[in-house]
Amino acid sequence: DAGVIQSPRHEVTEMGQEVTLRCKPISGHNSLFWYRQTMMRGLELLIYFNNNVPIDDSGMPEDRFSAKMPNASFSTLKIQPSEPRDSAVYFCASSTNGATNEKLFFGSGTQLSVL
Amino acid sequence: AQSVTQLDSQVPVFEEAPVELRCNYSSSVSVYLFWYVQYPNQGLQLLLKYLSGSTLVKGINGFEAEFNKSQTSFHLRKPSVHISDTAEYFCAVNPMDTGRRALTFGSGTRLQVQP
Numbered sequence: 678d679a680g681v682i683q684s685p686r687h688e689v690t691e692m693g694q695e696v697t698l699r700c701k702p703i704s705g706h707n708s709l710f711w712y713r714q715t716m717m718r719g720l721e722l723l724i725y726f727n728n729n730v731p732i733d734d735s736g737m738p739e740d741r742f743s744a745k746m747p748n749a750s751f752s753t754l755k756i757q758p759s760e761p762r763d764s765a766v767y768f769c770a771s772s773t774n775g776a777t778n779e780k781l782f783f784g785s786g787t788q789l790s791v792l
Numbered sequence: 793a794q795s796v797t798q799l800d801s802q803v804p805v806f807e808e809a810p811v812e813l814r815c816n817y818s819s820s821v822s823v824y825l826f827w828y829v830q831y832p833n834q835g836l837q838l839l840l841k842y843l844s845g846s847t848l849v850k851g852i853n854g855f856e857a858e859f860n861k862s863q864t865s866f867h868l869r870k871p872s873v874h875i876s877d878t879a880e881y882f883c884a885v886n887p888m889d890t891g892r893r894a895l896t897f898g899s900g901t902r903l904q905v906q907p
Contacts, residue, residue, distance in 0.1 A: 681835070778886045779826075
């Protein structure tokens with residue numbers, strides 16, 4: 678298996694632009710998570726899905742952020758409009774056991790820089 | 793709600809010396825416990841986990857951790873470190889109840905192994 682695949686690997690954009698991050702979970706995994714990593718705040722959960730349904734989006738910073746999971750093999754995280762404070766590494770992770778998350782696998786992340 | 797505290801942001805240690813990375817947690821419900829490692833420019837990888845049973849768990853790369861329920865701790869240890877162990881280590885918890893089923897991470901500890 679190729680693991681969790683995220684794209685792009687790096688994204689540099691200007692303030693005000695729309696940014697879309699993509700994630701392909703491991704086949705057969707039914708839980709998907711979006712995390713954001715910054716020096717100041719560490720790893721923060723933004724949102725997670727079970728069976729393509731958003732379960733908890735309380736970590737989404739504000740209305741500029743939105744996430745979708747149209748099917749079991751694809752998810753997007755969109756920021757519109759982007760701001761410099763959104764600069765961070767965004768990780769997608771998937772799990773086959775949503776109860777324990779004992780088999781949680783992370784992608785390599787998207788390094789986002791908003792100028 | 794859960795929280796995880798990693799008191800040491802950085803731990804310098806000489807090669808072949810033992811190391812302990814500390815983790816304490818707070819939770820109103822029972823939790824599963826994890827340690828993850830992050831190498832530069834990579835996603836997180838699972839080191840070890842505690843779900844139930846023996847409180848001493850062994851993971852990959854010679855690491856082990858001990859769950860102490862009375863002290864709400866889950867410290868990570870290795871008897872002899874290698875240069876290749878230089879990385880950031882994250883402690884995490886996942887609640888056992890039916891509420892928010894996602895990992896909450898600590899702020900991380902950077903292990904720096906010196907020759």
